[in-house]
Amino acid sequence: MFDLFTDYTLRTVAMGAAILGIVSGVLGSFTVLRQQSLLGDAISHAALPGIVLAFLLTGSSEPLPLVLGAGIAGWIGTLCVRAIVRNTRIKNDGALGLVLSVFFGIGLMLLTYTQARPDASQAGLDKFLFGQAAALLQDDVVTMAVLGGIAIVAVTLFWKEFKLLSFDSEFGRSLGFRMGAVDILLTTLVVIAIVIGLRTVGVVLMSAMVVAPGAAARQWTDRLGVMVCLSAMFGALAGLTGALLSSTGARLPTGPMVVLSASVIVLLSLLFAPRRGLVWERLRSHRRTALRTEGARP
Amino acid sequence: MARAPARREAMEKTSAVEVMDLTVAYSDKPVLWDVDLSVPQGVLMAVVGPNGAGKTTLIKAMLDLVPISAGRVLIAGRPYDEQRRKVAYVPQRGSVDWDFPTTALDVVMMGRYGALGWIKRPGAREKQASMEALEKVGMAAFAHRQISQLSGGQQQRVFLARSLVQDADVYLMDEPFQGVDATTERAIVTLLQELRASGSTVIVVHHDLQTVAEYFDWVTLLNVRRIASGPTAEVFTEPNLRAAYGGRMAWLQTSEQEPVAD
């Protein structure tokens, strides 16, 4: 535990993981409330072809163009989902699943093709699948913090618009707000949140980080503001715990440990949260039956 | 433009809502066909018709929420875009997820978002106006209650309060009486009549033919086309109802006061 402050590598990774947790927690709250949990999954899987194409086009193994490619591809993925829902009879979840698998398939195909190139291994494209947290540099953490900061500022600015979008989008339109634009803005912020986390947790597992903290937070409160803050905290906790755990043993991968921590938080929240938790519900119904039988006795 | 007295006169002559040649079609299937409607100011009007008649679509078309294939809508003589502030919308209760983490007061304050515009947060003034609206619908005690803990009738009242804070001239409501208890229904009717008395125009999509004559002074019968529209006493007649509902009516009571659908 003390190592968190003294060990440079652990500190860097922990900070990166915490930032990732906070940002995905904040934005994940909204996707969970809008019942778009699969959106994070679709975006992160859709990012893969973007990463590979960015490498093929620029020949660079620097993270910036790759991450940019990831963002653009993820964003295009959401546009495709929108187009499919609008123009076909396929519903939102079907469209998300479709985009997820098609984009990911294209990404894998490109990945296999790319490995024949001599400079491919240098780019570490494979590492985007499950993340390579230990290779985070200070610069990376700074970039994550800046991007994450922008996203959070945007959420604070457009707080009431996002609330309106999530609760009663049609009413919002009737008031004159361009809900379509707000939707695109929110989705773009989700893409940013995912792109921040890709190098730490990887494409395959990132979706968990966009869903878990928000779902866990919902269990503990009925107020949106509290939920979003709680979600950010849970995300940060998962990040820190994951980083710490992976530092305790040799060859324990950071990305999966972060996701596991987040999952444990969700599980505990589902079970033990007051009022909404399953354990409490069970206790309450026991108490109720006990009272009832007692009342029935003469 | 014109001088004040003349303008007032002109306004009185202008309909609250004017619908002209309105057609709304989804992939070749018409939902509304060539509808003409002129709703005078200060009436409490019911829109009735069988399922699929296009009642909700009519409301949404007035609010520019669905794409219009032909025709147009004017609010107090001007296009809807220019008159947004004057129109309040109460959607169907089932159109939102009531498990959303928010309070009754918070929902009502959403009605003020339009006046606030982008980014600005609601403040004390908005909170006050919202509390007053909640009082008017008898929900002041529930202001800080989580909306999932409210009954159907209470939720409906919250929605109404939300429209009240908008300070509108025209109110468009989609089935506000659906699934509410008798007390709430009476309370809502009283409220609507108060709105009418103060000069607002209230248009309500209504499902219960039994209560049309009792609550509403104007009625529009709709079945993709406009069947009839006008004062209830004149328009809410057997022949018109038969024309609107076609073979859907099992039997009709011949009494003038209470025609009944199946």
Next chain:
Amino acid sequence: MGSLIRLAAAALLCAGVTACGPVQAGGGPDPQEIAGRKINVVATIGQVADVVDNIAGDRAELEGLMGPGIDPHLYRASEGDVVSLAEADIVFYNGLHLEAKMADVFEKMRGSVTTVAVTSEIDRNELLAPPEFEGAYDPHVWFDVSKWMSVTEVIRDALVELDPEHAAVYEDNADAYLAELEELDSYVEEQALRVPEDQRVVITAHDAFNYFGDAYDFEVRGLQGISTATETGTADLSSLADFIVEREIPSIFVETSVPQRFIEALREAVAARGFDVNIGGSIYSDAMGDAGTPEGTYIGMVRHNIDTIVAGLLEQPTGGES
């Protein structure tokens, strides 16, 4: 799912191709027939391909699957590769699970194409079996030149068996090449001795240099494990950083086939401890250099590596500022 489809495609192709070619049951093509044309040889890694090239020369139509900079631990065979493998007269691969993601393909090919694991003749007692690898051997044998001489012999013998008419050619070429390898082995030993004992530590991105360390008396540490498919944990990075500072090691080395970010992260970690370690240069681990350059050949690559390592380790360590 994808590999299942690839296997099906491979199986179908094998069946199709072998049905057409003049192949005897289980064995290779007819020696008379093969003497009259070039032999189709497919090799996986460049190091193996280079040896084949030196021994077979113009006799072979040689195709290497993994070119410069390719990581063999992660390489997945494409459809084109499977076709090449199916049409080959003989396939040479490293074995010992180096080409981990091609194992299924080789398995399927076994009945219809002659496949040779070039490391098969190396005495198992001489192979390193690190405990983390759970019973499997470390496959990076090419860094011990003497072991690569055994590989040369295996390739020579396989070619002779395949194409006995030209046995003399293969044997002569092999002899010449073995002599060059002997010379190389001595050169590496000589160079290694220039570095003082306590400075003989090679730190790289993954554990590819164990045989090098073993044969030429270097201590070797890698950030990742034997295979680049594993993920480094922060603990591994930290302990390695501590080690570098403790022993005051002047240089760490980047591998051409592994992303540089990891080594940079290591350097940052070391810098945070107040020590400045150089990145001593790029060395070849799993893959060789570009074709046409000296480092594109096995001998050139080994030379480059030892030269870079020695130069890096002979630098004065700088502690504190740049």
